[in-house]
Amino acid sequence: MTTVTLRVPVDVVESLKAIAPLKGLQGYQTLLKAYVSEGLRRDEARYLDDGVRRLVEALKARGVAPELIERAVADANEEN
Numbered sequence: 255m256t257t258v259t260l261r262v263p264v265d266v267v268e269s270l271k272a273i274a275p276l277k278g279l280q281g282y283q284t285l286l287k288a289y290v291s292e293g294l295r296r297d298e299a300r301y302l303d304d305g306v307r308r309l310v311e312a313l314k315a316r317g318v319a320p321e322l323i324e325r326a327v328a329d330a331n332e333e334n
Contacts (some may be wrong), residue, residue, distance in 0.1 A: 262286075 270282035279285050306327065313323050 267282060270285050274280070274282045274285040277285065279288075310323055310327065314320065
C-alpha cells in the first residue's frame, strides 16, 4: 500500500460516510478505495483489453499465425 493525499468535496465525503455502513463497511475510506478500484478495473478492461484485441486482429489481418498470436498473448499475460 501507499499513501495518497486527495482533495475531495465535503459533500462527497459526507455521502461516502452515509453509504459505507449501509454496505457493511467500517469507514468511508474503504468505500472510496472500492469505488476507485471498481472504476479502474472497468477502464482497464475497456481500454487495455480492447487494445490487445485490436492488436490481435491487426496481426491476423497481416497473416501472423493464430497459434503464434495466442502464445504471445499468453506469455504477456503471465508477465503481468
